[in-house]
Amino acid sequence: MKPILLNRHSPCIRTCCAESAAMLSSVRPGATTRISASCYAAAPLGARLDGRRGVWHVGSLRPNGCSILPLQRCVYANAAPAGKDSGGSAEPEPAPSSAGRRGGKGGRGYAGAGAGPRARGSAPSAVAAAAQAAADALFTDPGAGPLAPQVGPVAIADLGDGRGRGLVASRTVQPGELLLAVRPLALAWDDGLAALGSSLAQDPVGSEPTPGTPIDEDLDPDLGLEDAKFLGLQRQLLSRRYTLREAEWLASLCGLPPVSEEGQEQGGKAPELPPAPALETVLAVGTDTVERRDVPLPDRLRNRDILADVVQANAFAPDGGCEDADAYWARRQVEDVAVGPMSPDDEYAAKVDAGDGDDGWEGDEEPEPAGPRAGPLGVWPGASLLNHSCMPNTVAFVVGDTLFVRAARKVAAGSELTVSYLPVGGGADTSVFGSEAGAAADDDGEGAAAEYEGGSGGRGTLLSPVEVRRAALEDSYGFVCGCGRCTTEEGLDPKLRALIADIADSTQGLREDLETALAWAEVAPDGEDDDEEDEDEEETKKPTKKKGKQQSTEDDDEEDEDEAGGATSGSKRQWRKAAASVVSQAGAYVELMDAAMGKLKLSMAEQETAQSAVVPLYTVLWAALAARGEIEPPLSEMVASLVGSVAPGSADHLWWRANALETAQILVAEEEMEAAAASTIVRGAKAGFGGFKRPEDDRVANAGNRCSAAFKIRYGPISRQVYKALLKSRRERDDAEGEAE
Ligand SMILES: C[S@@+](CC[C@H](N)C(=O)[O-])C[C@H]1O[C@@H](n2cnc3c(N)ncnc32)[C@H](O)[C@@H]1O
Incomplete structure (x- = not known):
């Protein structure tokens, strides 16, 4: 059986994978399909990840051409009809374009077009058989597949x-x-x-x-x-x-x-x-x-x-x-880390795939990636019968033009299913009525809470304090939200509420201070070492952000004194001071919050509510630490971007949430192995074997923290039980997969 190769940079395969995983079943039985290394959604279909290099063995066949998500820059994998071998390294017919129906975007060509042969071996027959059975079940067993032909429970x-x-x-x-x-x-x-x-x-x-x-x-x-x-x-x-x-x-x-x-x-x-x-x-x-x-x-x-x-x-x-352009490119970076940089052939194929419908190379000009678009x-x-809650138990997202609603946590039989009408905030502008309801809070203009921007440009968000959320909802829909979170937040100890309101106010100020710091970082030199001589003027003008080594505030001040004068050292000094000030203020608030919560014996619901109210503060703190080089980029950044960029509620999304730490560990271990191979002797000489701190510890913790922050930003507070449930379901799935193999 000849392999079919899909472009590994086919974003929608991962982004909407629960739904688009079905598309894998359109690939010839036993075909080798190369897609993103992190397309774990394919696993339920019986697809198997081959090592960590992004090669999947897929074992099912749908005779029709498959065109997943034609609106996005997706792969068209037109498998040949059953029994008909295309006789080569996958030269399917171009999929019919349906994207032209919207906004004049053309269809996309086969992702592998022009990318050259990248064949791998065929899948082992046992795996192919299991995959075939699982994929068939998708279409024959109403309860089995992500697109079972009936409404859910x-x-x-x-x-x-x-x-x-x-x-x-x-x-x-x-x-x-x-x-x-x-x-x-x-x-x-x-x-x-x-x-x-x-x-x-x-x-x-x-x-x-x-x-x-x-x-x-x-x-x-x-x-x-x-x-x-x-x-x-x-x-x-x-x-x-x-x-x-x-x-x-x-x-x-x-x-x-x-x-x-x-x-x-x-x-x-x-x-x-x-x-x-x-x-x-x-x-x-x-x-x-x-x-x-x-x-x-x-x-x-x-x-x-x-x-x-x-x-x-x-x-x-x-x-x-599909996510916005920034998240898309962030994810591309992650993929590069995870599966290695693209070959020129792959790069070309990805561009064609992301472009405006060309399915071949024409002329000298490279097609520019169109970039994913925001939701409709x-x-x-x-x-439309879903009511709002500030602690919603479902999430909604669009694939093509179909709206999918998934459970964001376990929901007991008979309990109401709710969604958030407010954007989630923190920059992840996933919302139901986000713009309308959010804008309402702007007009309110009263009191400290109304000034709070909740991380989303002055709009009421899911992370805003209760007063802002309620004002936004009342203005747009005419109801006063009485959800559990609103009532819990109202009932919090007055001192804690005052502290939360204070933190909410200050967060915006800290965000601005951080922006100032980053602006200084832009003009500061890109030197690796802080006591290096200043770079020449050309270097100074380079718009780079400093992401250097860890450095304490005291050291900063001392070293600033040592630096040569002039604009360069001035910028450096300003940047460090501004970032250090944000770190120390935000850190102080975090400590205050911890102390307050430690003193008051809060219920689990109260703890979650209080914590969710200060998530924007944590975001600023992490950003400030990263600006000072105290969180090592790019790993933590990239893992967080990835987690934030997948479709909320999709199996992919939940998987990432539950496994962010594990993912970080894998990436770090991989990086470390490479680094260790290069520097064992030097490190051994410096610290003695076993005598140095393993660098992944902090980085993994940071990645994990950022992932849970991203989770909170998307969903609001998440209980320990839910988190455990996610991990448990993941473990069960792993076990089942292990047994199947
Ligand atoms: C999308 S509809 C939801 C279905 C609606 N309950 C119905 O009966 O058709 C939105 C409307 O439901 C009501 N609603 C939604 N969430 C609510 C809540 N948490 N409390 C009170 N009313 C709510 C508001 O009147 C809102 O304008």
Whole structure:
């Protein structure tokens, strides 16, 4: 069997791996597929990681061409039909482009095109057989696969107490479990908005809504991105055609009774959860292979105010499944560390794959990677019944245009399933209604809490204190959040609350101080050694950030005195002092917090709430330590970036969370082995064998700390139990895999 090689820099394979792992089943049985070394999601399919070099053996065949996530820069792996050997090192036909439907992006070519042969041996037959069975189960056993063709253990419930309807778990749900997979009623991507603006201006919505006024009336040339998205959704709801089920859902979201096929009202019948889309539908984004859409928007819904309300109350802005450009490049770096730098062939293939649809090399110019895009704003039936909590137990993210909702922790049978309407903060702008609700906190402008920026540019976030979160939610949705975290936070000891508010205020100041420090670092020399002579002026101008060795504050001051004068040493001195000051202030707050929490005998819930309230402080502290070179980059940075960049709630994500430390250990061990080979003699002579501190200890701890911070930033507080559950499920999976092999 000839191998098929996928590009190892195919981000979506990892990012959305729980869903896209299914795509691996499209590869020829026994084929060798080379993808990211960290695509652990493939394991449940029976794929096996070969060593640590990113080679997977996959053992299943889907006769159809597979095009995972055509919106992103994904691999198209068109396996030849069963029994038909393509007769070479994988030259599948180009996958049909569906990306052109959105924002004019073209399809992508086969990732391996032009990359040359990178064949590995075929998979051992036992592994291939196991993989085949596992992959087959994905399609034949409704409960087995990540895209099982039914909705997860979810039921609609009338909750009372002012929260209206909601979703509850119909049985105990494990962390990471898929709860919903839903296709949208309307969807707006950032990159489609320019088109939306001009199309709204030139092509007003055809049929004038009655009895409301045309949506286009709101259009003005300075329309902001968020408003344009909301208008775009209204326009789509107005002008598109629906399946009967969708029309019923829309009516239900409008608070109107559903209509039968003959147009009769069906008096208050509660909507059923929409069935999960078939795998083929999810993969072939934008096509309607399951149900025909032939119902126009019912006249009674042709009302601008009604549609505006539907959008306002029900639109989600979940994670797009692929991360933003920074995280994408950060991950590329990590991959380089993990599997070695790309060969020129691979680099070329990755660029083509990430580019705008060329599937071959044309001309001299290299195609530029397009970079992943942010998530869309959309209305998804079913998921629109999820109520908010500041300690949500689910996360939502988009693959293609399908919204996936997964459990972020264990949920007991009968408990309500919740999601956060606020962005999580800390720069990871994963949110449901993030921009709207977040912006509301800006206007509030009152008191210390309102000034607190919560790590997300002045917006109320999941990490903001209770007052800010509540103000944002009340402003946007008109409810006062009474979730467990809000009530716990309210009930905290007044002194501790005051301390948290104080810390929240100070964090923004510290963040600014750190920025100042980093600005100084930009102009400081890039010398390895602090007592070196200043570099020449050319070097001084280089915009580099100092990431040097560990250095105490006292040493800094002493050595500053020794330095030659002038702008260079001045910059260096300023940078060190500013960073040292941030470290010491943030450190003092952390100690205060620890002391306060130690004195008050807090319950677990109170501890978690208090800790989550100061996560932004920790972020600043880590950044300041890194700026001073006290956390050794790049490892801790890279592990944290990686953890932060995968789709929240995906199996990949949960895996990374639970195994960050282990990952760091592997990376460090690898690095250390290499370093040791080079410097055993020197180190042995300096410290004596066994006499020196193993350098990985701190670095692993740092990586672990940063990962759990990233976890908190995404999810809010996480209990020990959940963390244990994740580790346990990981261990169980490892054991099962071990036995299978
Ligand atoms: C996306 S809908 C959720 C489903 C809604 N409960 C229903 O019955 O259709 C959003 C609306 O639900 C209500 N809601 C959501 N979370 C809530 C909470 N934690 N407390 C009170 N009301 C909430 C608010 O009225 C909000 O505008």
